[in-house]
Amino acid sequence: MSGSGVELTHRAMAMLRAVAAGRAEMSCSCEPDLFVDGFACCDQMTAHALAHGGYVRPAADGAVGRVPAELTEAGRAALEITLAA
Template sequence: MSSATAPLLTGRDVALLRAVAAGRCRFSVLCEPVLLVDGVPCADFTVAGRLIDAGLLVAPGHGDLLAPAGLTDRGRAVLDPVARAS
């Protein structure tokens, strides 16, 4: 993934992607998805929507109150040091 196609990510965004990759995150879904890390809501309530809109997280299904958070192929590529170097 080139820097021209990669979304602008903060250090917090990358840390959350790493936590998702480690299986530590779920979505709480009421009106908007909220990312839970180790069961605790992320203080940045907009991060889930931003990372979903950027194509980095798989959107939770409709009707799921608690859903596992997962990375898309693009999200995995952001964390892949080989992909970042190219």
């Protein structure tokens, strides 16, 4: 699946699973960084692509700094497709 021009690689799907499990935070910025289990994600390019592609978003609107990350509807759909396969 590549809904918004984002290739959902195995790494991208693992990042989505971490967000779904409540293990991820993201920075509230124009280039949002992803943190999993308190550590900066090793592939921020993919993290940016997931955010800009509409798969993940900050859980708090208008927040500053690092906040919990959450899946969007597109992110949940991407995970459901892989679980069904």
